[in-house]
Amino acid sequence: MSGNPSPKATGPLAGIKVLDLSRVLAGPWCTQILGDLGAEVIKIEQPGQGDDTRRWGPPFLEDGSKDAAYYLCANRNKKSAAINLADPRGAELIRKIAADADIVVENFRVGGLVKYGLDYAALSAINPRLIYCSVTGFGQDGPYKDRGGYDFLIQGMSGLMSITGRPDDEPGGGPMKVGIPISDLVTGLYSAISILAALAHRDRTGEGQHIDMALLDTQVSLLANQASNYLNGGMIPRRLGNEHPNTVPYQDFSCADGDILVALGNDRQFRSFCELIGRPDLPDDPRFKDNAGRSPNRHALQEEMRPAIAKWKSDDLIAAMEAAKLPGGRVNDIPHILADPQIEARGVVREMVRSDGTVVKVLGYPGKFSKTPADYRYAPPRSGEDTRGVLTDLLGVSEADLAALIEAGVVAEKLH
Known part of the structure; x- marks a missing residue:
């Protein structure tokens, strides 16, 4: 042709x-x-x-x-x-x-x-x-x-x-x-x-x-879990910024030199992360011991976690999370990810x-x-x-x- x-x-x-x-x-x-x-x-x-x-x-x-x-x-x-x-x-x-x-x-x-x-x-x-x-x-x-x-x-x-x-x-x-x-x-x-x-x-x-x-x-x-939350649980989904409607903590946090992403999908990962940032006591709090408690008490948990995370440099915390096999990362712009x-x-x-x-x-x-x-x-x-x-x-x-x-x-x- x-x-x-x-x-x-x-x-x-x-x-x-x-x-x-x-x-x-x-x-x-x-x-x-x-x-x-x-x-x-x-x-x-x-x-x-x-x-x-x-x-x-x-x-x-x-x-x-x-x-x-x-x-x-x-x-x-x-x-x-x-x-x-x-x-x-x-x-x-x-x-x-x-x-x-x-x-x-x-x-x-x-x-x-x-x-x-x-x-x-x-x-x-x-x-x-x-x-x-x-x-x-x-x-x-x-x-x-x-x-x-x-x-x-x-x-x-x-x-x-x-x-x-x-x-x-x-x-x-x-x-x-x-x-x-x-x-x-x-x-x-x-x-x-x-x-x-x-x-x-x-x-x-x-x-x-x-x-x-x-x-x-x-x-x-594609509303997926958000629609299911409403259809099967009566929960009306709302805007949460970078937070997850069900799983907590699953959001961005500020380090000493920039923001990172923390995506913890289960209670084991939460406990390991708390130990990593120097707050091993948090999983023993009845409000935070499992996700069913962390989700409705997310704001109280965030207030406890933020000061500990803010002491870290972002690269150091991401490296530590990777070594501990915990999911985390940073927000890339398009040029950075295409050169990754x-x-x-x-x-x-x-x-x-x-x-x-x-x-x-x-x-x-x-x-x-x-x-x-x-x-x-x-x-x-x-x-x-x-x-x-x-x-x-x-x-x-x-x-x-x-x-x-x-x-x-x-x-x-x-x-x-």
Whole structure:
């Protein structure tokens, strides 16, 4: 194909073909995972425009594309074809790709692809084995189905922001969003999990199916212990800053030269930590002997622990905790953690080279497979750089017909 070369996929999904009609983050995050695992992903972009996130900067990549760094985080291991699905000729090309695809991922509004003949009913009639995943803010049914859903809205509506941030009575108190688009990212993860389950079902039965993924559903499902505290214990979760709603102490403390994190998960660890900081008496206090007592008496315990911890230098206390096999650490900023020797040893940061020679750094797939590791075949593509290859090699479009489609604006080659 033109554009990116075509190295052989080695991941566990090698041989699986994905038609990616999604943009921004939740859908592309899902398809990037599938691509990392070896699937062939064909990303369809609007001619002359491309994925919205290509312009979500600064910062921008300093090359001819001027693609935003945001776009680069979610679009490796894909080929980009610029096809106008609103044109009947473009929609027909996409249907031909879908006829031979295993998976379609889209994040249009509910019913938005029906008029183009690219909805599940239309494509499954052509390809009954197709697994078709729709990602929306609120799902395919329910009173909110026609609303647009964005990560920030979902974080607030889901209850996540009601438990994130400092308490209202503290300086800086109030609801706070998470520092990454967590609702989009986790919906992408759940979508990939669901698609893999559907592939297993298809392997057994030959049947494809429609998967309905909603950002709100996903984010509410992640309330996990906080929701269970309310559903099964009547406890209304609230903002606790860096404290844990159940386990104590599990928070940040100030040392003589900076803050550290203390994450003690059981009574044994608590006793060992108290001995370490010179307060072996604390576990003998009836209020603090077990977590059931420490949790409601957390403020009294904190007042006892803080002076003892404040005498330590942070590096010394972290080293002492590590020697005692107690979980603790510091709050890293992004540059520090990306340069951390553990991250380097695990190969989390990787370099990829775009078709024009530009180097792009990405965060790799975190799972380590003993037999079929994730692979890194294509750097995030420039918009439309694989249009010619997809249409001529995959669909058999002639050079004359391709030229006519380009002239009519139905398809486009490189946007940049």
